Amino acid sequence: xxxxxxxxxxxxxxxxFAAAVALILWxxxxxxxxxxxxxxxxxxxxxxVAWVLxxxxxxxxxxxxxxxxxxxxxxxxxxxxxxxDGIAVAMLALTAIAFPAAILIGWNIDARSKDYLIxxxxxxxxxxxxxVSIDLFFLxxxxxxxxxxxxxxxxxxxxxxxxxxxxxxxxYSAMKLVLFLVGGSVLxxxxxxxxxxxxxxxxxxxxxxxxxxxxxxxxxWVFPLLMLGxxxxxxxxxxxxxxxxxxxxxxxxxxxxxxxxxxxLGAFGVIRVGIQTMPEGAEAWAPLLLGLGAINVIxxxxxAMSQTDLKYVIGxxxxxxxxxxxxxxxxxxxxxxxxxxxxxxxxxxxTALMFTLAGAVYGSSHTRDIRTLTGLAKVMPVxxxxxxxxxxxxxxxxxxxxxxxxxxxxLGLFQTYPWIGALGVIGAAITAVYMLxxxxxxxxxxxxxxxxxxxDLKLNEKLVAGTLALTLLIVGLVxxxxxxxxxxxxxxxxxxxx
Amino acid sequence: MNVxxxxxxxxxxxxxxxxxxxxxxxxxxxxxxxxxxxxxxAGLVVSAAVAMVYRWDTVETLYDGLFIADKFGLFFFVFxxxxxxxxxxxxxDYVRQHxxxxxxxxxxxxxxxxxxxxxxxxxxxxxxYVALELLSFSLYVLVAxxxxxxxxxxxxxxxIVLGAFSSAILLYGIxxxxxxxxxxxxxxxxxxxxxxDGNLDSTMILGLALILAGLGFKVAAAPFHMWAPDTYQGxxxxxxxxxxVASKAAAFALILRLFTQALMPALAEWQILVVVLxxxxxxxxxxxxxxxxxxxxxxxxxxxxxxxxxxxxxxxLGSIEGGAVVPITLASDAVMLHLVGYAFANLAAFATxxxxxxxxxxxxxxxxxxxxxxxPYLSMxxxxxxxxxxxxxxxxxxxxxxxxxxxAAEADLLWxxxxxxxxxxxxxxxxxxxxxxxxxxxxxxSDTSPLLIRIPSxxxxxxxxxxxxxxALGVYPQPVADAVGAASGAILPDA
Numbered sequence: 001x002x003x004x005x006x007x008x009x010x011x012x013x014x015x016x017f018a019a020a021v022a023l024i025l026w027x028x029x030x031x032x033x034x035x036x037x038x039x040x041x042x043x044x045x046x047x048x049v050a051w052v053l054x055x056x057x058x059x060x061x062x063x064x065x066x067x068x069x070x071x072x073x074x075x076x077x078x079x080x081x082x083x084x085d086g087i088a089v090a091m092l093a094l095t096a097i098a099f100p101a102a103i104l105i106g107w108n109i110d111a112r113s114k115d116y117l118i119x120x121x122x123x124x125x126x127x128x129x130x131x132v133s134i135d136l137f138f139l140x141x142x143x144x145x146x147x148x149x150x151x152x153x154x155x156x157x158x159x160x161x162x163x164x165x166x167x168x169x170x171x172y173s174a175m176k177l178v179l180f181l182v183g184g185s186v187l188x189x190x191x192x193x194x195x196x197x198x199x200x201x202x203x204x205x206x207x208x209x210x211x212x213x214x215x216x217x218x219x220x221w222v223f224p225l226l227m228l229g230x231x232x233x234x235x236x237x238x239x240x241x242x243x244x245x246x247x248x249x250x251x252x253x254x255x256x257x258x259x260x261x262x263x264x265l266g267a268f269g270v271i272r273v274g275i276q277t278m279p280e281g282a283e284a285w286a287p288l289l290l291g292l293g294a295i296n297v298i299x300x301x302x303x304a305m306s307q308t309d310l311k312y313v314i315g316x317x318x319x320x321x322x323x324x325x326x327x328x329x330x331x332x333x334x335x336x337x338x339x340x341x342x343x344x345x346x347x348x349x350x351t352a353l354m355f356t357l358a359g360a361v362y363g364s365s366h367t368r369d370i371r372t373l374t375g376l377a378k379v380m381p382v383x384x385x386x387x388x389x390x391x392x393x394x395x396x397x398x399x400x401x402x403x404x405x406x407x408x409x410x411l412g413l414f415q416t417y418p419w420i421g422a423l424g425v426i427g428a429a430i431t432a433v434y435m436l437x438x439x440x441x442x443x444x445x446x447x448x449x450x451x452x453x454x455x456d457l458k459l460n461e462k463l464v465a466g467t468l469a470l471t472l473l474i475v476g477l478v479x480x481x482x483x484x485x486x487x488x489x490x491x492x493x494x495x496x497x498x
Numbered sequence: 499m500n501v502x503x504x505x506x507x508x509x510x511x512x513x514x515x516x517x518x519x520x521x522x523x524x525x526x527x528x529x530x531x532x533x534x535x536x537x538x539x540a541g542l543v544v545s546a547a548v549a550m551v552y553r554w555d556t557v558e559t560l561y562d563g564l565f566i567a568d569k570f571g572l573f574f575f576v577f578x579x580x581x582x583x584x585x586x587x588x589x590x591d592y593v594r595q596h597x598x599x600x601x602x603x604x605x606x607x608x609x610x611x612x613x614x615x616x617x618x619x620x621x622x623x624x625x626x627y628v629a630l631e632l633l634s635f636s637l638y639v640l641v642a643x644x645x646x647x648x649x650x651x652x653x654x655x656x657x658i659v660l661g662a663f664s665s666a667i668l669l670y671g672i673x674x675x676x677x678x679x680x681x682x683x684x685x686x687x688x689x690x691x692x693x694x695d696g697n698l699d700s701t702m703i704l705g706l707a708l709i710l711a712g713l714g715f716k717v718a719a720a721p722f723h724m725w726a727p728d729t730y731q732g733x734x735x736x737x738x739x740x741x742x743v744a745s746k747a748a749a750f751a752l753i754l755r756l757f758t759q760a761l762m763p764a765l766a767e768w769q770i771l772v773v774v775l776x777x778x779x780x781x782x783x784x785x786x787x788x789x790x791x792x793x794x795x796x797x798x799x800x801x802x803x804x805x806x807x808x809x810x811x812x813x814x815l816g817s818i819e820g821g822a823v824v825p826i827t828l829a830s831d832a833v834m835l836h837l838v839g840y841a842f843a844n845l846a847a848f849a850t851x852x853x854x855x856x857x858x859x860x861x862x863x864x865x866x867x868x869x870x871x872x873x874p875y876l877s878m879x880x881x882x883x884x885x886x887x888x889x890x891x892x893x894x895x896x897x898x899x900x901x902x903x904x905x906a907a908e909a910d911l912l913w914x915x916x917x918x919x920x921x922x923x924x925x926x927x928x929x930x931x932x933x934x935x936x937x938x939x940x941x942x943x944s945d946t947s948p949l950l951i952r953i954p955s956x957x958x959x960x961x962x963x964x965x966x967x968x969x970a971l972g973v974y975p976q977p978v979a980d981a982v983g984a985a986s987g988a989i990l991p992d993a
Binding site for chain 2: 024028072073074075076115137141142144145148151152155156171175178179182183186189190193194196197
């Protein structure tokens with residue numbers, strides 16, 4: 001057994017937190033070095049994820065791999081247990097791309113950048129921790145850590161939005177986001193404790209709880225709590241209202257991580273804790289999840305269509321795209337669930353790309369109002385190109401990862417709930433309408449004189465946009481490797497058939 | 499009858515500390531008297547060490563159970579004396595600047611410590627009552643210690659009137675219990691309750707209710723919490739810290755022993771009362787904290803809220819299965835663990851309040867605007883303390899709340915845990931508002947004190963230690979959990 005295999009996940013989790021502590025102790029005047037240090041940490045964690053990705057056995061392996069178990073608190077049977085299945089590996093890959101990208105995009109933040117880097121590392125540590133924990137206590141522990149730094153990141157480094165009649169303050173958005181998410185985690189918390197007591201095994205180990213086989217009546221009341229509690233972070237309608245406000249108010253790099261990675265924690269939680277441990281509950285409640293997911297898709301895209309703020313468009317399109325994830329999960333069909341996870345990956349990359357570009361526009365023009373932004377393609381050709389890529393990926397053009405993901409979701413739907421599948425296709429059509437309109441208006445209209453001197457993407461933005469776009473393209477053209485990995489995880493879920 | 503008075507050696511040391519401090523106070527020149535904090539703190543630590551050495555494996559009683567020395571008593575002896583020592587050190591700079599009689603101040607704290615360890619080790623109602631009064635009397639004086647300060651006087655008057663009132667209620671309850679059972683010994687009461695299972699006479703029930711109300715006053719559980727905000731606000735801040743942390747821990751030590759060793763058989767009678775108290779306390783404490791504009795009042799209401807969480811643990815001390823009472827060790831573990839975590843976080847918060855007060859001479863929340871610019875270190879400690887109180891991970895508060903709520907679920911009180919979690923979310927709101935002030939707002943323009951806050955080196959070390967403690971216990975809780983487990987093993991039979 002290779003030594004790194006046993007410790008790679010612990011390293012992955014500990015690294016960002018250790019970096020945060022190191023940054024706290026770092027003398028405050030060496031900002032440049034701190035930035036390089038954080039970039040190094042981000043790349044190192046990416047390297048660790050690459051190791052996991054390459055050595056993950058996706059042919060016929062056990063459900064969880066790279067397992068490491070450490071007893072933590074005997075009285076409650078809590079262990080610091082880590083392990084990944086195929087779904088987690090896909091999410092790790094997403095984080096491993098988004099984290100360095102966010103560090104790079106936030107490179108020019110100069111106000112209290114030390115505090116910013118500390119919080120960013122804490123956030124990412126929480127995200128990695130949630131994806132690799134196979135002990136419910138620690139899963140919840142890291143889940144909460146991932147939420148918390150958002151408050152300061154948005155409230156300090158974010159921006160407020162002016163509407164005709166009111167101003168959405170960044171402090172307001174930040175507080176709304178945190179209270180919503182922590183409120184949602186109350187439902188999760190109740191479920192976790194209920195599972196612990198009901199199983200009577202004196203353990204929070206996910207593997208053991210998964211094998212318990214809870215009573216059907218128990219599953220019937222706990223599953224909806226998990227579905228709504230985790231679903232809230234995934235932007236499930238009608239609990240999504242925190243998410244556009246939060247996305248818009250956050251600084252670009254945080255929006256990238258937030259919409260790109262953090263929202264996936266919610267959907268991931270629905271799978272990991274909900275569907276995996278409670279097959280009957282999942283089956284019983286799938287219609288509700290399906291209905292809400294469908295509303296997500298339609299409502300999100302219609303809301304996106306009527307926004308005038310560039311970031312709000314992206315924010316609502318996130319709500320809409322997360323709807324496909326919930327639709328896919330609700331099918332409980334291998335194709336649909338695989339598609340849902342692939343959509344989580346693909347949406348993460350795509351949204352990160354969109355926020356990068358929106359951030360670039362806002363950074364130089366200081367407005368996000370799409371009624372005044374016109375014809376930017378002439379002055380920002382590179383930005384326009386990448387926005388077109390992101391937009392095409394978003395509306396599900398073949399060749400990009402979004403197409404593969406949505407196709408799988410639709411295939412799953414047509415096997416199980418064909419009518420809803422039709423509804424989902426309508427949603428995709430609406431997405432095409434607002435994406436193309438946005439693209440046409442903002443980039444390809446008549447260039448306003450105000451924007452004639454707007455600079456194109458900066459080097460760091462080009463680098464990030466290039467990487468993200470390339471990822472979309474690669475996964476879109478050769479999706480088999482990633483699909484195999486995800487299927488390997490989905491295969492082990494008892495509730496998923498077909 | 500066992501009258502082995504040498505059992506009380508650690509208590510003698512503790513009383514000795516108080517008298518030595520008073521004596522040395524006479525001998526020192528006035529301007530050096532604030533240095534007595536070192537002596538008092540050292541004495542308190544020594545008494546803890548003596549107790550550890552002398553009572554490590556002792557399980558012995560005096561006067562047939564009037565005073566019980568066991569692992570539970572030892573745990574609280576060490577916890578409470580160390581806590582007092584830390585508060586003494588925290589008050590060092592405050593006393594230097596604001597208090598004219600350091601000798602009396604520290605001696606009273608030591609006397610209060612004697613009362614507190616008595617409360618944890620009493621095995622009989624009147625002994626517990628006398629110990630509680632020793633604590634209360636010391637605190638009556640300490641609260642009104644700044645006698646030329648109007649707010650301090652108001653705090654003192656409120657505290658002594660309501661304190662005396664609640665003592666009377668408690669005593670009345672004790673007399674009724676005695677009337678019904680003919681004994682005030684915990685084990686005697688338990689025997690009586692076990693024999694009269696299910697048909698207690700009204701005297702006994704009224705007695706129980708009065709005892710609960712009296713103790714409710716002492717720990718500031720709603721609806722008996724009215725004295726707390728005014729008293730917390732007006733008292734010298736180190737005394738506020740003492741009220742919020744040490745005296746509360748001692749009261750819960752008394753409650754834990756009383757409810758497990760004496761009242762457990764009557765669980766069916768009192769559990770619902772404690773549940774009602776817990777809900778009221780969590781809801782009122784956390785909601786009213788939102789509108790406070792003074793940090794000490796806010797922390798007062800927040801500690802009312804925390805008492806609610808602790809009462810959840812008390813309510814979960816047992817459950818009724820098939821007509822028989824099953825004790826739940828997890829619950830007493832959780833209450834003690836939460837007390838420890840709460841102590842670290844709250845002391846860190848109060849230590850910050852003291853440093854800030856010494857600099858800007860106000861406890862208004864507006865004084866905390868822009869604190870991160872004035873002292874990143876202080877704002878970091880304060881944020882950690884508040885996050886821990888809110889029950890967020892990495893900090894000990896997350897673990898202890900998780901423990902507490904799991905214990906509640908074990909006692910079939912999952913819904914109560916749900917209420918507590920919701921109350922936690924509310925508490926996060928007002929804690930975050932302070933964090934926002936510190937990190938995002940700018941220093942108020944009306945504030946004319948120098949921008950940078952200088953932290954005295956002792957304060958710096960204490961803040962660091964408390965911060966490290968809050969994080970370390972949240973990340974590596976096993977040793978403390980083991981100590982706590984041993985303590986609950988002494989008051990509850992193994993499940």
